[in-house]
Every structure is written in C-alpha cells, then in structure tokens.
Amino acid sequence: MNKILRFSALAIVISLWIASSGAAFSLFAQTTPIQAQGEIQKASDQAKAEAQTKDQNEARKAGQAQIEENTPVVKSYSLKFISASEFMRSAKFYVREYSGTETTLTVMILKKNIPDFEALLKKLDVEKKNIQFQVYTIVASKDDLPERFQSYIKSETKEITDKDLKAVLDELKGLWNFKHYWIETPSFLMAKDGSDSIHSKLVSSRDFELNLRNVQLRGEESGKRIISVGEIQLSQSSKQSLIFTTNITFKEKGYLVVGVSGVQTDWTWPGERGAALILIISAEIK
DSSP states (O other): OHHHHHHHHHHHHHHHHHHHHHHHHHHHHHHHHHHHHHHHHHHHHHHHHHHHHHHHHHHHHHHHHHHHHTOEEEEEEEOSSSOHHHHHHHHGGGEEEEEEOSSEEEEEEEGGGHHHHHHHHHHHSSOOOEEEEEEEEEEEESSOOOTTOHHHHHHSOOOOOOHHHHHHHHHHHHHHOOOEEEEOOOEEEEEETTOSEEEEEOSOTTOEEEEEEEEEEEOSSTTSOEEEEEEEEEEETTTEEEEEEEEEEEETTOEEEEEEEEEOOTTOOTTSOOEEEEEEEEEEEO
16 A cells, blocks of 8 residues: 555656646747847848848949039140141030130040040040042033134043043933033142132133032941032132032042032023033042
C-alpha cells in the first residue's frame, strides 16, 4: 500500500513538472515572435529614415546643380577664321550679351549653354573654302539671220566641246527651239564660302556685269555639296538689269540655267524678232 502511494505521488510530481515545462515553453514561444517583430519594425523605420534622408540630399544636390547651370558667366574666345558678328548670327540664342572684333569674342552665357556654344564655335570657326564660279553668257536665236549679218553668221558657235554645257543647251532647245548660239568666253569668279557680296565685270563685248550675294556652301562630303546663292543679278553697263533671281541652289560641278532674257543686238530692232540671252553658271569647290 505504501509503495502504491509513493508511486502515485511520484507520478503526480512528474505530471506537474511536465505541465509546468509545457507552460514555460508555450510562454517562450509566444514571447519570441513579439520581440522579433519589434526588431523588424525598428529596422524598417531606420531604413525609411535613411531613404528619406538620401532623397532629401539628392534633391538638394539637384537643386544646387540647377542653380549653378543657370548661373551666367563671362567667357572670352579667340577667333581664327570667322568674325564675332558673323559667328553670332548663328549663336545669338545661346548668349545673353556679347562683344567682339574680327579675332576675339566675349560673351555672357549660362553655364548650361557653354558645351553647345563651344561645339558650334568649333564647327563654324574653320577656314572657309573657295568656290570658283564659271559664268557663261550665251546669245541664242530661233531664226536664221539675214545674209547681211555675215559677221554674226561667221561668229556663231558651231560646236560645243563642253559636254555638260551642251547637255544644258540641248535641253533648252527642247523648250525654246533655239537653232543658233553665240557663246562668249566664260568668265571666272572666285568667292569664299559665306561671302556677302561679289561683283565682277564679265568677259563680254556687251558690258555685262554680274553680282552675287550671300554665297554659302552646304554639306561636307566632296562631290555631294550644295552651293547656295541668295541673289544673282546680271546687268548691262551697270544700268539695265537683264536677269535677276534669288535663293538659287545647285550641286558642285553642276550647271544651272539662271535665267533667259531678251537682249538687244546689232541684228535686232523693233519689228524684228529678238534674240535671247541665256545665263548659265557652274561652280567648283577649290
């Protein structure tokens, strides 16, 4: 009986010990996740604070950089091949104020515009190419001349050796049905790319004078460049304008019919069918 009682008492003690151990384990299991959640929340709050501080610093730096970019500065440049006034016709949108001469340029410019401004200066301040214009003045007639004008009949151009010029005149023949040509000795004019004005008295017995304005070369690849002329005027004895045209472009080494005009000759007078004056120009980059 005593043994039974001792066994029962031992069993009760063991049961109480197991029960108390389970309760402690349960309490530990509940306490650990709560502590972990607190650490996670703390780390998250710290990360957010650091991210916010980083964003604020980046925004501050961006604001300072923008202010610096929009700060005006004064810079001076040396010019080699272009004058200040000529260059500023293309670069005026980059600067606030400028002054300069043929060889120097001083500008007030925003810092953010400096790279584009200097890139344009590098592109434009280069040695200008020479453009050689070859000018033909040609008198043409649709009708045969009377025999009394033997001197004109004998001086007629019977053979055109320049194949490109011949191709142009053959094309005109289809438009105006010209039968006879008197081609004068071609004149040559040399101009710089960017020239404002060129004036020349042509090799002609009729006192022809030619004016070219605003000559520009476009493109860089040889053989594919374009010559642009803002104004071409052919006059006689500085008085009568025979051909006047504006904004002409043509390819280098190409032939351009600038215009066809009436012209007075020894064998034309009122009542007589008149002659035509043809102005043709070609250009080559030297």
